[in-house]
Amino acid sequence: MNASEHFPASYAAGRDRFRALARAEGGALHVLPHPAKGPDGGDISIDAAWFGPPDPARALLLVSATHGVEGHCGSGCQSGWLAAGGPRRLPAGVGALVIHAINPHGFAWTRRVTEDNVDLNRNFVDFDQPLPQNPAYDAIADAVAPREWTAESRAATLKVLLGYAREHGEFALQGALQGGQYRHPGGIFFGGAAPAWSRRRFLDLANRFLGRSRAVAFIDLHTGLGPYGYGEPISMQRPGTPGNTRARDWYGKELTTPESGDSKSAIIVGTLGQGLERELKNADLTSMALEYGTQPVPDVMLALRADNWLHLHGDVGSAQGRAIKRQVRDAFYQDHDDWKEKVLARALDMIDRGVAGLARA
Ligand SMILES: [Zn+2]
Numbered sequence: 001m002n003a004s005e006h007f008p009a010s011y012a013a014g015r016d017r018f019r020a021l022a023r024a025e026g027g028a029l030h031v032l033p034h035p036a037k038g039p040d041g042g043d044i045s046i047d048a049a050w051f052g053p054p055d056p057a058r059a060l061l062l063v064s065a066t067h068g069v070e071g072h073c074g075s076g077c078q079s080g081w082l083a084a085g086g087p088r089r090l091p092a093g094v095g096a097l098v099i100h101a102i103n104p105h106g107f108a109w110t111r112r113v114t115e116d117n118v119d120l121n122r123n124f125v126d127f128d129q130p131l132p133q134n135p136a137y138d139a140i141a142d143a144v145a146p147r148e149w150t151a152e153s154r155a156a157t158l159k160v161l162l163g164y165a166r167e168h169g170e171f172a173l174q175g176a177l178q179g180g181q182y183r184h185p186g187g188i189f190f191g192g193a194a195p196a197w198s199r200r201r202f203l204d205l206a207n208r209f210l211g212r213s214r215a216v217a218f219i220d221l222h223t224g225l226g227p228y229g230y231g232e233p234i235s236m237q238r239p240g241t242p243g244n245t246r247a248r249d250w251y252g253k254e255l256t257t258p259e260s261g262d263s264k265s266a267i268i269v270g271t272l273g274q275g276l277e278r279e280l281k282n283a284d285l286t287s288m289a290l291e292y293g294t295q296p297v298p299d300v301m302l303a304l305r306a307d308n309w310l311h312l313h314g315d316v317g318s319a320q321g322r323a324i325k326r327q328v329r330d331a332f333y334q335d336h337d338d339w340k341e342k343v344l345a346r347a348l349d350m351i352d353r354g355v356a357g358l359a360r361a
Pocket of ligand 1: 066067070221222223224
């Protein structure tokens with residue numbers, strides 16, 4: 001298997017490859033157009049492919065590009081699974097909903113966030129209730145998102161962030177940022193002020209295709225945390241819940257849970273998995289984020305801050321804009337054959353484990 005051929009250089013290339021493979025594998029393709037365009041002026045969309053009988057008792061849900069730019073990896077894993085004949089190997093009575101680019105705007109524009117600067121994986125909170133507080137982020141918000149992005153401003157703001165890390169620990173700094181926040185729309189890891197377009201489409205698709213299933217295995221493909229090329233399976237359900245126990249059983253001892261302190265991820269709220277939990281009331285849901293390592297966390301955070309500045313204050317088409325886009329892509333996608341081989345092999349193995357677990361559920 002040549003893994004590299006499956007990983008797209010652009011959103012459009014990934015979407016086209018996914019569509020062709022989904023059709024070739026007998027999938028029913030559903031295209032949900034996004035109201036905006038990509039940077040090349042081209043149409044963008046969520047593309048969902050359904051495999052198997054309607055309303056199956058058990059179903060796999062495989063999602064890419066929750067964090068836009070991470071779709072280079074996620075799209076590659078999805079196409080690799082289709083090309084490897086994944087749908088044909090599903091056990092009888094098991095269906096699969098494969099959603100390509102749930103955040104197509106972020107993928108097309110090489111951004112982690114949606115068109116409204118929202119972290120989609122923090123957006124699935126109840127906006128009618130008081131929103132989660134993040135005083136740690138509030139304390140460093142000005143340094144995280146400065147008005148200028150020069151060598152001087154980077155040095156000055158980095159000093160503030162490193163000071164925070166010295167006082168509270170490096171993981172506390174990561175948690176202050178990655179934990180998500182709902183007070184700074186111009187900051188990073190902003191969970192939004194209302195349900196995002198992608199959230200509404202995601203729950204519509206889940207209802208339509210999985211609403212009558214009694215067991216659902218959700219795998220959300222992510223990048224940006226952990227050792228180069230390693231895929232960490234992270235449970236999106238709290239320790240002691242049936243979903244977390246099933247995930248441990250299905251995915252093995254490598255499975256981590258942020259609440260248990262054994263994950264590279266901080267504890268986060270408002271995830272797609274939490275949204276599904278509320279939506280699919282009849283299903284036993286087993287939610288896992290497969291998180292691949294790319295670059296060290298400080299480099300990833302720097303890229304996110306640069307991109308945040310670029311879209312608020314800078315010029316995406318300038319030389320500096322292109323350099324920042326390159327920086328963002330590298331932070332969430334390693335364009336190297338060895339990385340792609342490890343990533344795809346891991347994805348295929350984890351999807352197999354999820355499907356095998358479903359078959360026993
Ligand atoms: Zn992610």
